[in-house]
Amino acid sequence: MSVKSPYNAELTAADRDRILAKAAIFAPPSNVLADGRRDLVGLSREELAAEVAAAGEKPFRAKQLWHWIYHQGVTDFSKMSSIARPLQEKLAEHFVVGRPEVSLDQLSKDETRKFLFKFRDNEAVETVYIPDPVEDRGAVCISSQVGCTLSCRFCHTGTQRLARNLSSAEIVGQFMAARDAYNEWPSPKGETPRLLSTIVLMGMGEPLYNYENVATAMKIVMDGEGIGLSRRRITLSTSGVVPMMDRAGEELGVNLAVSLHAVRDDLRDELVPLNRKYPIKDLIAACKRYPAASNARRITFEYVMLKGINDSETDARALVYLIAGLPAKVNLIPFNPWPGSTYETSSPAAIRKFADIIMDAGYSSPVRTPRGQDILAACGQLKSMAQPAG
Ligand code: SAH
Ligand code: SF4
DSSP states (O other), rough: OOOOOOHHHHHHHHHHHHHHHHHHHHHOOOOOOOTTTTEETTEEEEEEHHHHHHTTTOTHHHHHHHIIIIIIIIOOOOGGGTSSSHHHHHHHHHHHHHOOEEEEEETTTTTTTTEEEEEETTEEEEEEEESSSSSSOEEEEEEEEESSOOOOOSSSSGSSHHHHOOOOOHHHHHHHHHHHTTOOOSOTTTTOSSSEEEEEEOOOOOOOHHHHHHHHHHHHOOOTTTOOOOGGGEEEEESHHHHHHHHHHHHHHOEEEEEEEOOOOOHHHHHGGGGGTTTTHHHHHHHHOOOOOOSSOOEEEEEEBTTTTSSSSSHHHHHHTTTSSSSSSEEEEEEOOOTTTOOOOOOHHHHHHHHHHHHTTOOOOOOOOOGGGGGGGGGOOOTOOOOOOO
16 A cells, blocks of 8 residues: 555645635636527536426436537537427527637648637637657647746746636636537547547646636546547646645546646746645655556656756656655656746757756657747747737
């Protein structure tokens, strides 16, 4: 049995309540359209069942709707062929199966594709599809908030103040709309990889500051009678919201990525200001407790390579010391510049040396190849108002 480090449960619970209360202040608008119809996307199974019951229909209708919405990807009630015409019409009077509007769709020369999705209140986020360069599969990088409160110094999203949290419909809707764009319906059965085969919650925003909506969306995505993506195919990235990490691990069991970026508190305080609240020691302790981590499912430590800031050999050795004993890998991300950014990317030689030190200590240390830089789609370049490149 692994030894879980102790932590102050009372303090953590109080902090968690505070985070959830703050998330509520930035709550998304309701799922009811101006014409009174309700969007069925983003409702949990229980909520969908309640809607169906309130409309005076039998419970099995909820199961049928779930299948049409999340397995078949159908948005038009008249195409739901197992439902009789009069009921189709009744459903269409009361409900919609919504999608975010594609307000910009850009293709990089490396095939990475970036969508600007606009929601009903005109707020927008970016979503990126990153195809595997070799195989027919790829990752959809999903946003969780419009903007971010956290202002990490090297991140473009951090320059955009938080407008609001995304709803569960808007989170799952990014994936569904991306699937529409690649004609990937119905959902694949079992583990057959398809183009949109994994989800990374690595877009705009801090997913653990919008936990409830992210959790509802991920439960929908993981439901075996719908989209059916296994928790192993989902990775949630956090800048280190310690009190919510345990809960995400227990309730969702998805893979965890942690934006570490520095091995000393003085530097991390500066680069990732959230560190002042949850310092490195607490963050590593939360990683040690993370229930869904194992040797088969290692925690990814993300580490942006900033020239002359955090890329020395001493830093690399300190990193190895920090993660000792954790089932971990280190993802080195060469800094991606954006308009107005002040940092420089580490030299290839410095990155190589850094990666070697980590690898020699027995950890995998892939260097993330920047993708979609020409359309500002790479890590940390996303922002709602991004203009087309060129
Ligand atoms: N807010 C979450 C999710 C975003 S994930 C988080 O911070 O973890 C995006 C990853 O890209 C994070 O590790 C982030 O720190 C990193 N990143 C941000 N700006 C970057 C940049 N300009 N270049 C490279 N990586 C960057
Ligand atoms: Fe927010 Fe993550 Fe960017 Fe930091 S790196 S500002 S937490 S989106």
